[in-house]
Amino acid sequence: MDSANQSRDMLGRRGLTRVAEARTILLDRLDNLQHPTERISLGDALDRVTAEPIVAAEDLPPAPRSTMDGFAVIAADTFGATQSLPAYLQITGEVLMGTPPEGCLERGSCYRIPTGGLLPDNADSVVMLEHTVPVDETMVEVVKGIGSGTNVIKTGDDIRAGVQALSAGHRLRPSDLGLLAGLGIDKVVVYRRPRIGIIATGDEIIDHRQPSAAGKIRNINSVTLAALAKRCGATVTDYGIVSDREEIFFATVARAVEETDLVFFSGGSSVGVRDLGERTIERLGSPGILVHGVTLKPGKPIIIGLCNQTPVFGLPGHPVSAMVCFDFFVRPAVRALSGERAGDCHPVPSISARLMRSINSAAGRLDVIRVRLDRDQGQWRCHPILGRSGAISTMSRADGYFLINEDSQGLAEGEQVEVYIYQ
Amino acid sequence: MDSANQSRDMLGRRGLTRVAEARTILLDRLDNLQHPTERISLGDALDRVTAEPIVAAEDLPPAPRSTMDGFAVIAADTFGATQSLPAYLQITGEVLMGTPPEGCLERGSCYRIPTGGLLPDNADSVVMLEHTVPVDETMVEVVKGIGSGTNVIKTGDDIRAGVQALSAGHRLRPSDLGLLAGLGIDKVVVYRRPRIGIIATGDEIIDHRQPSAAGKIRNINSVTLAALAKRCGATVTDYGIVSDREEIFFATVARAVEETDLVFFSGGSSVGVRDLGERTIERLGSPGILVHGVTLKPGKPIIIGLCNQTPVFGLPGHPVSAMVCFDFFVRPAVRALSGERAGDCHPVPSISARLMRSINSAAGRLDVIRVRLDRDQGQWRCHPILGRSGAISTMSRADGYFLINEDSQGLAEGEQVEVYIYQ
Numbered sequence: 001m002d003s004a005n006q007s008r009d010m011l012g013r014r015g016l017t018r019v020a021e022a023r024t025i026l027l028d029r030l031d032n033l034q035h036p037t038e039r040i041s042l043g044d045a046l047d048r049v050t051a052e053p054i055v056a057a058e059d060l061p062p063a064p065r066s067t068m069d070g071f072a073v074i075a076a077d078t079f080g081a082t083q084s085l086p087a088y089l090q091i092t093g094e095v096l097m098g099t100p101p102e103g104c105l106e107r108g109s110c111y112r113i114p115t116g117g118l119l120p121d122n123a124d125s126v127v128m129l130e131h132t133v134p135v136d137e138t139m140v141e142v143v144k145g146i147g148s149g150t151n152v153i154k155t156g157d158d159i160r161a162g163v164q165a166l167s168a169g170h171r172l173r174p175s176d177l178g179l180l181a182g183l184g185i186d187k188v189v190v191y192r193r194p195r196i197g198i199i200a201t202g203d204e205i206i207d208h209r210q211p212s213a214a215g216k217i218r219n220i221n222s223v224t225l226a227a228l229a230k231r232c233g234a235t236v237t238d239y240g241i242v243s244d245r246e247e248i249f250f251a252t253v254a255r256a257v258e259e260t261d262l263v264f265f266s267g268g269s270s271v272g273v274r275d276l277g278e279r280t281i282e283r284l285g286s287p288g289i290l291v292h293g294v295t296l297k298p299g300k301p302i303i304i305g306l307c308n309q310t311p312v313f314g315l316p317g318h319p320v321s322a323m324v325c326f327d328f329f330v331r332p333a334v335r336a337l338s339g340e341r342a343g344d345c346h347p348v349p350s351i352s353a354r355l356m357r358s359i360n361s362a363a364g365r366l367d368v369i370r371v372r373l374d375r376d377q378g379q380w381r382c383h384p385i386l387g388r389s390g391a392i393s394t395m396s397r398a399d400g401y402f403l404i405n406e407d408s409q410g411l412a413e414g415e416q417v418e419v420y421i422y423q
Numbered sequence: 424m425d426s427a428n429q430s431r432d433m434l435g436r437r438g439l440t441r442v443a444e445a446r447t448i449l450l451d452r453l454d455n456l457q458h459p460t461e462r463i464s465l466g467d468a469l470d471r472v473t474a475e476p477i478v479a480a481e482d483l484p485p486a487p488r489s490t491m492d493g494f495a496v497i498a499a500d501t502f503g504a505t506q507s508l509p510a511y512l513q514i515t516g517e518v519l520m521g522t523p524p525e526g527c528l529e530r531g532s533c534y535r536i537p538t539g540g541l542l543p544d545n546a547d548s549v550v551m552l553e554h555t556v557p558v559d560e561t562m563v564e565v566v567k568g569i570g571s572g573t574n575v576i577k578t579g580d581d582i583r584a585g586v587q588a589l590s591a592g593h594r595l596r597p598s599d600l601g602l603l604a605g606l607g608i609d610k611v612v613v614y615r616r617p618r619i620g621i622i623a624t625g626d627e628i629i630d631h632r633q634p635s636a637a638g639k640i641r642n643i644n645s646v647t648l649a650a651l652a653k654r655c656g657a658t659v660t661d662y663g664i665v666s667d668r669e670e671i672f673f674a675t676v677a678r679a680v681e682e683t684d685l686v687f688f689s690g691g692s693s694v695g696v697r698d699l700g701e702r703t704i705e706r707l708g709s710p711g712i713l714v715h716g717v718t719l720k721p722g723k724p725i726i727i728g729l730c731n732q733t734p735v736f737g738l739p740g741h742p743v744s745a746m747v748c749f750d751f752f753v754r755p756a757v758r759a760l761s762g763e764r765a766g767d768c769h770p771v772p773s774i775s776a777r778l779m780r781s782i783n784s785a786a787g788r789l790d791v792i793r794v795r796l797d798r799d800q801g802q803w804r805c806h807p808i809l810g811r812s813g814a815i816s817t818m819s820r821a822d823g824y825f826l827i828n829e830d831s832q833g834l835a836e837g838e839q840v841e842v843y844i845y846q
Contacts, residue, residue, distance in 0.1 A: 042631070046650045060816070062635050067741075067813060069694045097667075098626035100637040114695060116627060116740060118638050129694075158814040166819070173845060174650035175818035178742055181631035181646040182815050203521035204539060208465070208604035212485050214523040215541050223604040227469045227597035244520075271492050271552075272537060317539060319601055347796060347803060347822070349772035349844050373770060380770060390490060391581040392605050393483070395598035396589070399770070421772050422596060 015293075018406060019366045022291040022304060023332060029290065029306050030336040035191040042180055045172050047233050048190035049339045054166045059156035060182050064119040066095075068151040071110040071132060071140060072123035075148040086133065086141035095120060110140065119152060126151035158182065169341030191339035196234045197256030198222050200241045201249060201276075202267035202317065207241060220319045220392050221266040228326050231423075232334040234262075244273050250280050257284055257310045261337050264313035264330060266322045274301060277314035281305035284312065295365045295406055298389035299324040311337075320389040324368050350418040351400075353380035358413045361404040370398035371419060382419050398422055438716075441829060442751060442789045445714040445727060449752060452713065452729050453759040458614040465603055468595050470656050471613035472762045477589045482579035483605050487542040489518075491574040494533040494555060494563060495546035498571040509556065509564035518543060533563065542575060549574035581605065592764030614762035619657040620679030621645050623664045624672060624699075625690035625740065630664060643742045643815050644689040651749045654846075655757040657685075667696050673703050680707055680733045684760050687736035687753060689745045697724060700737035704728035707735065718788045718829055721812035722747040734760075743812040747791050773841040774823075776803035781836045784827040793821035794842060805842050821845055 017025070037051040066072065073089060081087035092109040095101045095117035104121035105111060111120050119126075128151060131144040159165055165179055166172075172180075172188070180188065200222045208218040219241055226236045237260055242252045244267075256263040265277065282288045284307035291304040298321035303314030311333050315322040353373060361367040371382035382402065387394035402417040404410065411417065440448070460474040489495065496512060504510035515532040518524045518540035527544035528534060534543050542549075551574060554567040582588055588602055589595075595603075595611070603611065623645045631641040642664055649659045660683055665675045667690075679686040688700065705711045707730035714727040721744035726737030734756050738745040776796060784790040794805035805825065810817035825840040827833065834840065 042646060043649075046653060058635060061640060061813075063637070065640075065813075067811060096626075098628075098638050116625070116640070153811055153813050157811070159816045165816070173819075174647045174654070175746065175815065175821070175845065177650050178643040178647035178746075178815045179819040182641050182643045182742070184631060184633075184635060184641055186632045202539070203519075205521075208607060209609045210607075212481060212607060214486070215521050217484060217488075217539070218605050218607055220601040220605045223465060224597045224601035226466075227600050230469060231597070319605070323598065323601075347774045347842075347844060349774050351770045351772050388490060388576055388580070390484075390488075390576050392598060392601045393582045393588070396596075396602040398598070419770075421770060422598065 016295045017291045018295050022294045025290050035339045039189050042186050050170045051189045051191050053168050056159045056165050059161050060158040064154045066113045066117045066126040068128045070126045070128045072113040073110045075125040078142050078145045081142045081145045083143045086143045124148045194234045194337040195260040196229045197237050197260035197263040199239045199265035200267045201244045205241050221322045262311045266315035267317045297365050297367050318389040319392040320395050350420050353382040353419045355415045355417050356383045360410040367404040368401050370401045373399040439718045440714045441718050445717045448713050458762045462612050465609050473593045474612045474614050476591050479582045479588050482584050483581040487577045489536045489540045489549040491551045493549045493551045495536040496533045498548040501565050501568045504565045504568040506566045509566045547571045617657045617760040618683040619652045620660045620683035620686040622662045622688035623690045624667045628664050644745045685734045689738035690740045720788050720790050741812040742815040743818050773843050776805040776842045778838045778840050779806045783833040790827040791824050793824045796822040
């Protein structure tokens with residue numbers, strides 16, 4: 001066990017691992033896992049991750065096209081043309097959309113051409129309609145000289161045959177699907193979606209569809225965490241609410257580890273259930289527990305384990321803590337399991353907002369401060385939402401959050417903070 | 424027709440409408456549309472929009488619970504307790520998870536309680552385990568005095584019965600689903616997903632699954648725009664590639680307007696097809712064309728219409744232009760049709776990056792500059808991607824974009840810009 005040498009305090013708790021370090025410990029283990037692949041159609045490929053590089057098999061566009069309505073010309077015929085000294089060109093043809101132009105352009109002549117039209121042979125540029133004056137049906141004045149290639153998209157200007165269109169490990173966005181469509185590629189090999197197993201535990205937990213009962217509390221975490229998992233592109237198997245009796249609990253987690261790619265359970269914030277989670281992860285396989293407890297608030301009591309290549313998370317029972325742990329640890333793990341390349345560019349956008357009240361923070365922990373946003377004179381303002389990590393309504397009221405770093409003891413009213421939006 | 428009094432230039436083109444004004448003209452028309460509703464389960468409700476306010480029918484939590492492992496006490500029994508002068512309390516019971524505590528607490532006594540345990544009658548607070556010292560099985564020393572309510576989440580602390588949990592017109596995020604689960608609400612009334620009809624036109628356009636042919640170009644726009652529409656939570660009907668012969672085209676757009684909530688066609692950038700699009704929208708119903716041409720680059724030739732309550736967009740044929748028009752006009756319209764309240768908080772997060780080369784811009788137009796991002800010494804840098812709006816590869820290579828406003832003539836290398844990320 002990686003953290004075996006961590007010291008324990010008088011209650012048997014280990015020292016806390018810093019958030020960034022905990023994430024590195026986890027993600028380093030997931031780096032070289034093999035991911036199964038499948039071959040799917042473009043219509044199903046949005047947000048899936050490419051499993052191999054995709055190379056253009058043909059030039060795009062396959063032939064030179066006009067980018068303007070006007071006249072296809074030989075640029076040299078327009079050199080020096082001005083309003084007062086126009087060039088006169090014979091109109092010897094017309095390009096129709098969708099059919100190759102007939103004949104070829106002679107010196108001193110031009111073809112009418114619409115935007116998107118294929119250039120006739122010999123033409124090297126297009127004079128915009130706006131830079132011409134009609135003389136009659138067969139002749140036009142060009143009032144501006146243009147260079148070769150003007151208003152033309154050339155063969156392969158978009159992408160050339162043989163060039164890599166997309167790398168492996170790339171999440172397919174709408175524009176990427178468009179590029180593949182342009183290249184005539186309809187089938188792509190992608191990684192299978194990560195499968196996530198969700199388990200709720202605790203004898204006090206009942207399904208949210210059940211009537212309330214004394215001493216019972218409804219299962220919030222399976223609902224919020226399943227929604228977060230779907231957002232990551234995972235498929236979710238809900239193993240329901242499981243007794244915290246050791247053998248029943250162990251058997252369910254073991255089955256989930258067998259059947260899915262990433263498992264988390266939540267519900268036990270009491271010491272007893274935390275210990276059960278810890279023992280379960282240790283029994284399930286090597287290397288077992290990687291991290292137990294992080295410098296994160298809310299979210300401190302998370303357990304992060306790896307059991308024979310399957311990440312297993314023991315998430316805090318408090319709904320807000322569990323969601324914060326998902327953001328900081330589960331989502332990056334799901335992204336790693338989805339095959340998306342860490343090397344890819346993953347900026348996390350934020351908005352800058354003025355903090356509307358001072359917030360204290362204990363040094364040595366990363367604080368996640370939920371906020372409500374509003375606008376004042378065109379500037380964003382953020383109002384911290386105070387409330388316990390057990391209160392899901394505080395999360396529902398939040399527009400986003402900002403962070404107070406481990407080395408800070410708080411932020412003062414009026415400071416600008418970077419707010420990450422809860423989508 | 425709203426823009427009938429716009430002047431036309433010598434080519435019969437109207438003046439351009441500013442982007443913000445065009446958006447207002449469109450969205451004002453969509454403000455008071457009626458949206459059909461449906462009743463669905465929580466498991467299907469992620470990202471759907473509530474059609475009515477949702478009020479808590481019960482308190483959450485329904486009874487006071489401990490937020491710590493420790494001892495449930497009457498706070499007054501601990502007043503003044505310190506390490507050197509502890510309070511001694513009799514342990515007269517134990518709270519078990521999931522069952523109501525038996526008996527009630529007498530002065531001078533306490534119950535063992537786990538995190539999440541229900542408070543016994545008379546108890547008003549919980550002493551953390553860390554602030555106690557065991558004496559024997561029946562007695563504990565409390566070494567810190569606490570106030571009433573300490574380490575307790577009280578009845579209704581999360582949300583009270585009768586309080587509005589969510590407003591109407593609210594898009595349901597994971598945390599909102601959690602709040603509803605906590606309240607025992609499984610069925611929600613939401614607006615139906617907007618239905619979007621997509622039409623490609625142009626005799627040169629072929630389906631992306633067809634082999635390349637001289638003069639033909641593959642349909643990129645229906646693929647990219649369908650993916651963008653799905654991202655907005657819409658359902659998409661693809662009406663395929665339609666001839667630009669007037670009656671065939673008109674019949675297809677008319678059918679799409681009949682069958683869906685928002686229609687767009689794309690493919691015609693030539694004057695002829697633009698005129699066809701304009702005539703079609705005018706024929707389809709009142710008020711017809713709202714905007715024709717905007718101060719946006721790329722995206723200038725967009726036509727925005729409204730035909731008997733159905734927004735109809737003529738999008739530019741160039742793939743990048745069409746996507747930009749989607750971002751600026753179609754997406755806000757889809758959001759309006761989804762029933763999401765404009766009053767809701769919709770910050771658009773961005774990242775701040777250093778511009779790596781100077782960019783000129785014509786005054787009077789809003790420039791959308793696509794960029795590639797990278798990092799240098801912890802700072803984001805953005806590299807403008809130069810390339811035509813017909814080149815889909817430029818969009819696929821882009822990580823995001825920044826804007827150069829209508830009143831600016833460009834930005835200099837080294838300036839900080841706000842980059843919006845293409846997800």
